[in-house]
Amino acid sequence: MNSAGETSAAGHQGRRTKAKDSDAAHDRHLLRDMLLIRRFEERCVELYSAAAIRGFVHLYIGEEAVAVGVHQALTEHDAVVSTYREHGHALARGVPPEAVMAEMYGRLTGCSKGRGGSMHLFDPGRRFYGGNAIVAGGLPLAAGLALADRMRGRERVTCCFFGDGAFAEGEFHETANLAALWELPVLFVCENNLYAMGTALAREHAQTDLAMRAASYGMAAWAVDGMDVHAVEKAAHRAVTSIRAGGGPHLLEARTYRFRAHSMYDPDRYRPKDEIAKWKQHDPVTGMTEALRSSGRLTSARLKKVERGIAEEIEAAVAAAEQAPKEPVESLLHHVTGRNEEKS
Amino acid sequence: MKAGGDHNGATTFREALRDALREALTADDRVFLMGEDVGRYGGCFGVSLGLIEEFGPDRVRDTPLSESAFVGAGIGAALAGMRPIVEIMTVNFSLLALDQILNNAATLRHMSGGQINIPLVIRMTTGAGRQLAAQHSHSLEGWYAHIPGIRVLAPATLQDARLLLAPALADPDPVLIFEHGTLYNVEGHLDPAVPAVDLDHATVPRKGTDLTVIAYGGCLSKALAAAEELAGDGISAEVVDLRSLRPLDDATIISSIRRTHRAVVVDEGWRSGSLSSEISARITEQAFFDLDAPVERGCSAEVPIPYASQLEEAALPQVPGIVAAARRVVS
Numbered sequence: 175m176n177s178a179g180e181t182s183a184a185g186h187q188g189r190r191t192k193a194k195d196s197d198a199a200h201d202r203h204l205l206r207d208m209l210l211i212r213r214f215e216e217r218c219v220e221l222y223s224a225a226a227i228r229g230f231v232h233l234y235i236g237e238e239a240v241a242v243g244v245h246q247a248l249t250e251h252d253a254v255v256s257t258y259r260e261h262g263h264a265l266a267r268g269v270p271p272e273a274v275m276a277e278m279y280g281r282l283t284g285c286s287k288g289r290g291g292s293m294h295l296f297d298p299g300r301r302f303y304g305g306n307a308i309v310a311g312g313l314p315l316a317a318g319l320a321l322a323d324r325m326r327g328r329e330r331v332t333c334c335f336f337g338d339g340a341f342a343e344g345e346f347h348e349t350a351n352l353a354a355l356w357e358l359p360v361l362f363v364c365e366n367n368l369y370a371m372g373t374a375l376a377r378e379h380a381q382t383d384l385a386m387r388a389a390s391y392g393m394a395a396w397a398v399d400g401m402d403v404h405a406v407e408k409a410a411h412r413a414v415t416s417i418r419a420g421g422g423p424h425l426l427e428a429r430t431y432r433f434r435a436h437s438m439y440d441p442d443r444y445r446p447k448d449e450i451a452k453w454k455q456h457d458p459v460t461g462m463t464e465a466l467r468s469s470g471r472l473t474s475a476r477l478k479k480v481e482r483g484i485a486e487e488i489e490a491a492v493a494a495a496e497q498a499p500k501e502p503v504e505s506l507l508h509h510v511t512g513r514n515e516e517k518s
Numbered sequence: 519m520k521a522g523g524d525h526n527g528a529t530t531f532r533e534a535l536r537d538a539l540r541e542a543l544t545a546d547d548r549v550f551l552m553g554e555d556v557g558r559y560g561g562c563f564g565v566s567l568g569l570i571e572e573f574g575p576d577r578v579r580d581t582p583l584s585e586s587a588f589v590g591a592g593i594g595a596a597l598a599g600m601r602p603i604v605e606i607m608t609v610n611f612s613l614l615a616l617d618q619i620l621n622n623a624a625t626l627r628h629m630s631g632g633q634i635n636i637p638l639v640i641r642m643t644t645g646a647g648r649q650l651a652a653q654h655s656h657s658l659e660g661w662y663a664h665i666p667g668i669r670v671l672a673p674a675t676l677q678d679a680r681l682l683l684a685p686a687l688a689d690p691d692p693v694l695i696f697e698h699g700t701l702y703n704v705e706g707h708l709d710p711a712v713p714a715v716d717l718d719h720a721t722v723p724r725k726g727t728d729l730t731v732i733a734y735g736g737c738l739s740k741a742l743a744a745a746e747e748l749a750g751d752g753i754s755a756e757v758v759d760l761r762s763l764r765p766l767d768d769a770t771i772i773s774s775i776r777r778t779h780r781a782v783v784v785d786e787g788w789r790s791g792s793l794s795s796e797i798s799a800r801i802t803e804q805a806f807f808d809l810d811a812p813v814e815r816g817c818s819a820e821v822p823i824p825y826a827s828q829l830e831e832a833a834l835p836q837v838p839g840i841v842a843a844a845r846r847v848v849s
């Protein structure tokens with residue numbers, strides 16, 4: 175996302191190496207990136223209610239510290255592979271809110287030209303290889319991207335986000351073995367939000383220590399507090415530094431929580447209300463805001479300004495999406511193959 | 519480039535495939551081969567034998583048993599600029615990678631609004647005829663031919679075994695190549711006058727006037743044998759080798775039917791919902807008033823392919839059945 179004209183994926187290289195919480199500007203940048211995701215998705219809820227956007231929409235609210243923290247360790251040369259819960263990953267990667275919003279509207283100006291929608295955001299120019307709505311479907315792709323980099327001698331990392339539910343799929347286990355066997359430069363980020371749709375972690379996994387199981391494949395793996403953006407950032411730096419030094423794949427199990435239902439269709443009947451309330455006390459956005467406020471590093475005037483800037487950016491994205499052209503049905507058969515459209 | 523065949527240009531289908539792989543690996547350093555046992559074992563059907571010694575284990579890459587992961591890794595590597603050739607031992611095992619093939623390889627271009635493409639080749643063995651029983655004998659290429667976003671090829675001749683790979687690698691999209699298991703040992707001579715083949719067109723290996731027999735892959739030789747037998751009875755059968763199962767070359771099929779007015783479609787897949795159903799439907803859609811008889815089909819019986827040889831033989835399209843179908847359409 176844009177803050178002062180630079181993308182979070184590429185920027186702040188120098189600052190990153192400094193102590194985790196001593197740099198007020200960096201912390202304000204982290205807050206802004208998380209706030210943008212939060213406000214963007216809150217706006218999506220309204221737009222969904224207004225039927226402006228449709229389909230399956232999976233909100234990241236509550237998990238923002240993971241995407242933003244991990245992205246501090248990535249450069250523009252690295253690749254990102256994501257899931258259907260990927261608005262946060264895309265925005266943290268620097269995909270413009272305008273392109274994401276237009277995609278939710280199904281417009282030609284969307285980051286996937288309206289062919290993908292919320293679950294399939296793509297931006298190959300930023301090496302963002304998609305939203306994938308097959309649980310664990312992106313994991314093998316990440317191994318392949320990393321394999322290509324390794325074979326071509328490119329010092330890049332491929333970062334792959336997926337959930338605790340995906341951890342039960344064969345595609346995770348096949349890919350973990352392959353990546354470890356071939357020592358591929360992959361950063362696996364398992365967003366353990368304790369639920370796969372309505373199935374709680376302990377009801378889907380015989381052994382719920384996911385990092386330990388990942389380590390059994392012969393890769394470095396550890397759990398990190400996914401509600402603490404500094405902890406995530408630090409862990410990601412450590413992992414990425416090791417991967418770049420030839421340390422093979424690493425896995426971070428980010429322990430996090432989604433504050434909203436699984437998708438817009440989910441009545442959220444399977445979680446105790448007090449569990450949700452308890453996790454909301456660890457809200458990464460309000461936590462960071464309060465930390466900055468109480469230490470005097472963020473005045474209310476400045477916070478207001480940040481909020482206003484974000485609101486303007488989002489409203490501009492909505493307005494642009496509303497105005498954006500719809501693809502004419504005459505080109506329905508485009509983007510199927512590269513050669514001229516098949517007769518079939 | 520070393521030629522696999524002997525000094526007289528004699529070669530086998532397997533050697534022709536291997537020569538094509540060697541040529542591709544030599545010509546472009548982005549090309550690499552990966553799959554189960556393609557390296558030290560030499561490929562489960564011996565196609566890549568010796569290539570690991572020539573090109574090293576990085577480019578002739580043995581994978582663990584994980585069809586989904588290594589097919590998906592092929593997709594990812596293609597996305598990152600490589601030109602991978604992924605070998606799946608047989609089509610039966612490709613079902614473990616079907617998610618990657620359909621939901622990613624065939625679909626990413628579209629879901630991204632045309633921003634990315636997957637220049638990937640996937641080779642696999644298909645078909646019955648070797649008493650390998652149901653889990654090693656099915657012909658599922660017709661299922662793959664159902665999928666928009668990929669190209670599906672079925673070489674039936676030495677020429678195609680040798681020459682299809684290069685244009686497949688040049689295609690910007692995923693190409694699946696189905697090699698019928700009974701063809702690997704077929705011997706013959708390559709025609710040096712044919713330097714290249716194109717992927718879009720079916721061929722007509724035998725001209726005729728009374729009916730058109732449409733076949734591909736492992737069934738082509740059966741179609742040609744049937745045509746030979748029919749010629750003895752004064753029936754002139756034209757034979758079309760589809761070569762490409764997706765897209766289908768409607769023009770070649772239909773122009774043949776317009777001349778012969780009769781058709782028999784031979785397909786080792788099961789009859790229901792098969793490639794032969796699709797071809798038959800296209801003929802009625804596009805050449806109904808040119809037809810002098812209903813389209814006949816010679817397909818596999820609707821049974822998992824049995825082990826016992828007499829049962830396996832009875833389950834598959836065979837020359838006598840093709841000849842009988844041809845007699846019915848011309849009578």
Ligand SMILES: Cc1ncc(C[n+]2csc(CCOP(=O)(O)OP(=O)(O)O)c2C)c(N)n1
Pocket residue numbers: 259307308309310336337338339340341365367369370371436
């Ligand atoms: C292969 C597959 N199976 C089932 C689904 C339906 N589904 C969508 S999301 C989901 C839960 C995934 O949970 P997790 O991996 O923990 O990710 P989260 O949604 O919690 O971020 C399921 C079962 C799917 N999309 N793909």
Ligand SMILES: [Mg+2]
Pocket residue numbers: 337338339365366367368369370371
């Ligand atoms: Mg989950």
